[in-house]
Amino acid sequence: MMGLASYLIISTxxxxxxxxAILARKNIIAILLGLELILNxxxxxxxxxxxxxxxxxxxxxxSLFIIVIAAAEAAVALAIVLRFYQIRETVHIDDATxxxx
Amino acid sequence: xxxxxxxxxxPILMLLLLGVLLVGITVVLISKVVRxxxxxxxxxxxxxxxEDPVGSAWSLFNMRFYVTGLIFIIFDVESALMFPxxxxxxxxxxxxxxxxxxxELIIFITILVAxxxxxxxxxxxxxxxxxxxxxxSKEGTGIEND
Amino acid sequence: xxxxxxxxxxxVLTVIGAIMVITTKDLMHACIYLLASFLGMxxxxxxxxxxxxxxxxxxxxVGGVVILMVFAVMLTGGPHAQKxxxxxxxxxxxxxxxRTYTIGGLTAVVVLLMMVKLYISIFKNYTAGELPNYxxxxxxxxxxxITDHVLAFEISSVLLLGALIGAAIIARPRKNRIN
Amino acid sequence: xxxxxxSYLAKFxxxxxxxxxxxxxxxxxxxxxxxxxxxxxGVIIIVTILSxxxxxxxxxxxxxxxxxxxxxxxxxxxPYGILQFxxxxxxxxxxxxxxxKDVDRLLFFIAPMLALTGVFGTLAVIPFxxxxxxxxxxxxxxxxxxxxxLVGLAIFLxxxxxxxxxxxxxxxxxxxxxxxxxxxxxxxxxxxxxxSGGLSFGVITRAQGGWPHEWFIFHNPFTFxxxxxxxxxxxxxxxxxxxxxxxxxxxxxxxxxTEFTGMRFxxxxxxxxxxxxxxxxxxxxxxxxxxxxxxxxxxxTIWGQLLQLGAFFSKTLALYYFVIVIRxxxxxxxxxxxxxxxxxxxxxxxxxxxxxxxxWMWLFKGKSLFVLLFKSGTAAAGIx
Numbered sequence: 016m017m018g019l020a021s022y023l024i025i026s027t028x029x030x031x032x033x034x035x036a037i038l039a040r041k042n043i044i045a046i047l048l049g050l051e052l053i054l055n056x057x058x059x060x061x062x063x064x065x066x067x068x069x070x071x072x073x074x075x076x077x078s079l080f081i082i083v084i085a086a087a088e089a090a091v092a093l094a095i096v097l098r099f100y101q102i103r104e105t106v107h108i109d110d111a112t113x114x115x116x
Numbered sequence: 117x118x119x120x121x122x123x124x125x126x127p128i129l130m131l132l133l134l135g136v137l138l139v140g141i142t143v144v145l146i147s148k149v150v151r152x153x154x155x156x157x158x159x160x161x162x163x164x165x166x167e168d169p170v171g172s173a174w175s176l177f178n179m180r181f182y183v184t185g186l187i188f189i190i191f192d193v194e195s196a197l198m199f200p201x202x203x204x205x206x207x208x209x210x211x212x213x214x215x216x217x218x219x220e221l222i223i224f225i226t227i228l229v230a231x232x233x234x235x236x237x238x239x240x241x242x243x244x245x246x247x248x249x250x251x252x253s254k255e256g257t258g259i260e261n262d
Numbered sequence: 263x264x265x266x267x268x269x270x271x272x273x274v275l276t277v278i279g280a281i282m283v284i285t286t287k288d289l290m291h292a293c294i295y296l297l298a299s300f301l302g303m304x305x306x307x308x309x310x311x312x313x314x315x316x317x318x319x320x321x322x323x324v325g326g327v328v329i330l331m332v333f334a335v336m337l338t339g340g341p342h343a344q345k346x347x348x349x350x351x352x353x354x355x356x357x358x359x360x361r362t363y364t365i366g367g368l369t370a371v372v373v374l375l376m377m378v379k380l381y382i383s384i385f386k387n388y389t390a391g392e393l394p395n396y397x398x399x400x401x402x403x404x405x406x407x408i409t410d411h412v413l414a415f416e417i418s419s420v421l422l423l424g425a426l427i428g429a430a431i432i433a434r435p436r437k438n439r440i441n
Numbered sequence: 442x443x444x445x446x447x448s449y450l451a452k453f454x455x456x457x458x459x460x461x462x463x464x465x466x467x468x469x470x471x472x473x474x475x476x477x478x479x480x481x482x483g484v485i486i487i488v489t490i491l492s493x494x495x496x497x498x499x500x501x502x503x504x505x506x507x508x509x510x511x512x513x514x515x516x517x518x519x520p521y522g523i524l525q526f527x528x529x530x531x532x533x534x535x536x537x538x539x540x541x542k543d544v545d546r547l548l549f550f551i552a553p554m555l556a557l558t559g560v561f562g563t564l565a566v567i568p569f570x571x572x573x574x575x576x577x578x579x580x581x582x583x584x585x586x587x588x589x590x591l592v593g594l595a596i597f598l599x600x601x602x603x604x605x606x607x608x609x610x611x612x613x614x615x616x617x618x619x620x621x622x623x624x625x626x627x628x629x630x631x632x633x634x635x636x637s638g639g640l641s642f643g644v645i646t647r648a649q650g651g652w653p654h655e656w657f658i659f660h661n662p663f664t665f666x667x668x669x670x671x672x673x674x675x676x677x678x679x680x681x682x683x684x685x686x687x688x689x690x691x692x693x694x695x696x697x698x699t700e701f702t703g704m705r706f707x708x709x710x711x712x713x714x715x716x717x718x719x720x721x722x723x724x725x726x727x728x729x730x731x732x733x734x735x736x737x738x739x740x741x742t743i744w745g746q747l748l749q750l751g752a753f754f755s756k757t758l759a760l761y762y763f764v765i766v767i768r769x770x771x772x773x774x775x776x777x778x779x780x781x782x783x784x785x786x787x788x789x790x791x792x793x794x795x796x797x798x799x800x801w802m803w804l805f806k807g808k809s810l811f812v813l814l815f816k817s818g819t820a821a822a823g824i825x
Contacts, residue, residue: 263470263473263474264473264476264477288545290545290548290601291547291548294547294548294551294598297594313578313579313580314580314583316580317580317583317584317587318583318587319587320583320584320587320588321583321586321587321590324587324588324590324591324594325586325587325590325591325593325620325623326590326620328594329590329593329594329597329616329620332594332597332598332601333616336601336613398579398580400579400580400639400640
C-alpha cells in the first residue's frame with residue numbers, strides 16, 4: 016500500500032488542487048495558497064523517489080531547498096500583494112489588469 | 117525499538133490526537149451535559165469595558181506586523197538551513213575539517229547579517245515608525261504612533 | 263502495522279486539507295486547512311524516512327508561511343474581502359466564468375493523460391525491491407551540504423538576502439498611504 | 442540509534458516476557474503492539490503528570506506572589522490550598538460557554554485545540570531521563586521548535602476569532618511577539634547543537650557531564666550568554682513576566698482570550714502553564730545538563746533512572762520558580778521596547794554567540810573553559 020504509486024497519486028492530487036486554486040479563486044492570496052500546494056507536491060515527489068529508487072541524499076536536499084525557496088518566495092509575493100492592496104484598495108485578481116496592454 | 121521502523125513516532129501521533137480529542141470532547145460533549153445554557157443578546161456582545169461594541173474588529177491592522185513576520189521567516193529559513201551544517205560541525209572538527217565548515221558558516225551568517233543591518237538602518241525594525249527615515253517623507257519627521 | 267496507520271492518517275489529512283483549501287469561501291479557513299495539509303505532509307515525509315525534511319517542513323511551513331499568510335489575509339481587508347471587483351461583478355469562489363472552466367477542463371485533460379501514462383509505466387515495471395530501512399538523515403544531509411552542495415548553500419543565503427531586502431522595501435509602511 | 446522508553450523497558454524482566462509472549466502470538470506485529478501498549482501508558486502518565494504540574498503552577502504562582510506581597514495565598518481548598526487548581530478546573534467545567542455573536546465558530550473551536558495540541562506535541566521529546574524519554578528523536582530539537590510554533594498561531598487565531606478589537610490587537614501582538622522571539626531562541630539552540638554535535642536531546646544531554654563545570658552554561662563565555670538569551674526568549678515565547686503584553690490585564694482586557702469562557706479559556710491557561718514547564722525543561726536540558734547526575738550514578742538501573750528524573754525535575758522546577766519570581770519583580774515592557782529588545786539586542790547577541798561558539802569549537806577542539814584552565818594548571822603544576 017505504501018508503494019511509490021500511492022505517493023505519486025497523493026502528489027498529483029495536491030498538484031491538481033493547487034492548479035484549481037490558482038485558476039478558480041478570485042482572491043490573490045488564495046492563488047498564493049494554491050502555489051504553496053504545488054511546491055509541496057513537487058517536494059514530496061523528490062523525497063518519494065529517493066526512497067523507492069536510489070537511496071542518495073540528494074532528493075532530501077533538493078526538497079529542503081524547495082521548502083527554503085518557497086518560503087522566501089511567499090514572503091516576497093505577499094509583500095507585492097500588500098503593496099497592490101494599498102495602491103488599488105482591492106485584492107481581486109480581475110482588478111490587476113494594469114499590465115494588460 | 118531501533119530506528120528500523122516507524123514505531124518511534126507513535127507517541128507523537130498519540131499526543132497530537134490526545135490534544136485534539138481532549139479539547140473536542142470536553143468543549144462539545146461535557147458542555148452539553150453539565151453547563152447552563154441560556155443565551156441572551158446582551159451577554160453575547162463582545163466585551164468592550166461595558167459599552168456596546170462599535171464597528172467590526174477586522175478593520176484595523178498595521179503594516180509593521182507584516183514586516184516583522186517577513187524578517188522572521190527569512191531568519192527562520194536561514195536557521196533551518198544551518199541546522200544540518202551545525203549538527204555536523206563537531207564530527208567534521210574531529211577529522212580536521214572544522215576550519216572549512218567554520219568559514220562556510222561565517223560567510224552564510226555575514227551575508228544575512230548584512231540584510232539585518234540594512235533593515236535596521238532603514239528603520240524597519242523599530243516599532244514606532246519615524247518617517248524621516250523613509251525616503252518619500254518630504255516634510256519633517258512625523259512620528260506615527262502605534 | 264503502525265507505519266500503515268501513520269501513512270493513512272497523513273495522506274487523508276493532506277488530501278482533505280488541500281481539497282478544503284479550494285472549496286471553502288472564507289480565506290482564513292483556507293489558511294487553516296492549508297496548515298492541516300502541511301501537517302499531513304510532514305507525516306508523509308516521516309513515512310518516507312525523511313525525518314529531517316519533515317522537521318524542516320514543520321519549522322518553516324507550519325511555523326512561518328502559514329503565519330505570514332494569516333497576517334497577509336488580515337492586512338488586505340480581512341477574510342470577507344469583497345467578492346466582486348471594482349466594476350460590481352459578483353463572482354463566487356468557484357463560479358468563475360466560462361473562460362475559467364475551459365482552462366480548468368483543458369488542464370485537467372492534460373494532467374490526466376500525463377498521469378495515466380505515468381502510472382501505466384509505474385505499475386508495469388516497478389517491482390518494489392528491498393526498501394532501505396529508516397536511517398537518520400541529518401548527518402548525511404549536513405555532510406553533503408558542506409561538501410557537495412556548498413555552492414547551493416552559500417547562494418541560498420544570497421537569495422535570502424535579496425528576498426529580505428526586496429520584500430522589506432516593498433512592504434515598508436509609507437507615510438502618505440493608508441497602512 | 443534512537444532509543445525510546447520502549448527499548449529501555451524491554452531490557453527488564455516482566456516486560457521482556459510480555460514482549461516474547463506478544464511476538465509469539467502476533468508474529469511480526471508483536472513488537473509494534475508491545476510498543477503501542479508501553480507508549481499508551483507512557484503518554485497517559487506523562488499527560489496527567491504534566492497537567493497536574495500545570496495546575497500546581499497556577500497554585501505555586503498565587504502562593505509565591507502572595508508571600509512576596511506579605512499576604513496569604515489560597516489556603517481554603519485542601520491542606521494549604523494545594524487543591525485550589527482542582528477547584529478552579531471544576532469551576533471552569535461548570536461555567537457557561539458563552540460564544541459571542543458573529544464570531545468565527547470554526548476558529549473559535551480550533552484555537553484552544555491548536556494551543557493544547559502544540560504543547561502536547563512537545564511532550565514526546567522532552568528528556569525526563571535517559572530511559573523515560575518518550576521518544577528521543579534524531580531531530581528532536583527541530584521538531585520541538587516546529588511544533589511549539591503552533592501555539593503562536595493558536596494565539597493569533599484566538600484573538601482573530603473572537604471578533605473584538607481588543608482581543609484582535611492582543612492576538613496580533615502575541616503572535617508577532619512569539620514569532621520574533623523565536624529567532625534568538627533558535628540561534629542560541631544552534632550554538633548548543635554546534636557544541637554537542639547532534640540534534641537529539643539525548644546526544645545534547647550526554648555531551649554534558651553531571652558536575653556544574655561540565656554543563657554547557659559554563660562551557661565557554663558564548664554559551665554562558667546564550668543561556669540568558671534562551672531564557673529571556675523563552676520568557677517571551679510563553680507570554681510570561683515582563684513580556685506579557687498580549688494578555689495585559691490593564692490595557693488589553695486580558696488580550697486574546699477575553700471572549701473565551703469556561704473550558705476554552707482553561708485550555709489556553711493549561712497550555713500556557715505546561716509550556717512554561719516544557720520551556721524550562723528544554724533550557725535545563727540544553728544548558729544545565731538535563732538529567733545528568735554527578736558521580737555518574739544515573740544508569741540503567743531503576744534507582745539510576747529515578748536519580749536522573751529527580752535531577753531533571755529539580756533543575757526545571759528551579760527555573761520555573763525563577764520564572765514565577767520574575768513575574769512579580771519586573772514591570773511590563775511597552776510594545777516598542779519589547780520589539781526593539783528582540784530585534785536590536787537579542788538577535789545580534791545570539792548571532793555573535795553562534796559565531797563565537799564556532800570559533801571556540803574550532804580553536805580549542807571543543808574543550809570547555811575548565812578543561813583548558815585545569816589542564817594548563819596541572820601542566821604548570823606538573824612542571825614545578
